[in-house]
Amino acid sequence: MTTQETLFSKIIRKEIPADIVYEDDLALAFRDINPQAPVHILVIPKKPIPKLADAESGDQDLMGHLLLTVKRVAEQEGLSNGYRVAINTGNDGGQTVHHLHLHILGGRQMNWPPG
Ligand code: AMP
Numbered sequence: 001m002t003t004q005e006t007l008f009s010k011i012i013r014k015e016i017p018a019d020i021v022y023e024d025d026l027a028l029a030f031r032d033i034n035p036q037a038p039v040h041i042l043v044i045p046k047k048p049i050p051k052l053a054d055a056e057s058g059d060q061d062l063m064g065h066l067l068l069t070v071k072r073v074a075e076q077e078g079l080s081n082g083y084r085v086a087i088n089t090g091n092d093g094g095q096t097v098h099h100l101h102l103h104i105l106g107g108r109q110m111n112w113p114p115g
Helices: 007-012 057-076
Strands: 020-023 027-031 039-045 083-086 102-106
Touching: 007 027, 020 057, 027 057, 039 057, 057 083, 057 102
Parallel strands: none
Antiparallel strands: 020 027, 027 039, 039 102, 083 102
């Protein structure tokens, strides 16, 4: 797996600013700079996994932690009426930043299919 530096690595190291809403040893959550919903937050692992397809069996606990972090952040944001969790993966998935991230979208009714 080749790991390239992305701007999310710089956000993790606090070298560029971000509106961070949650942080622990393994994960970071911050508001998307171009929000697609009233609440749009990205949850990322501090480990620079480029995309979901690059996750390995040794990342099992980390992947579970990311999902539970989504739940925790959604509660923190008051999304009691529900929310969308999206992971864009690779070119066809529409991924633009090559550091695994989980989108939390909420505060409005989501549409399906997402397009
Ligand atoms: P994706 O298209 O799934 O790779 O999503 C990448 C997301 O990162 C997009 O929703 C962007 O708006 C967001 N993004 C890009 N740069 C930043 C930044 N500096 N701070 C916060 N979000 C960003």
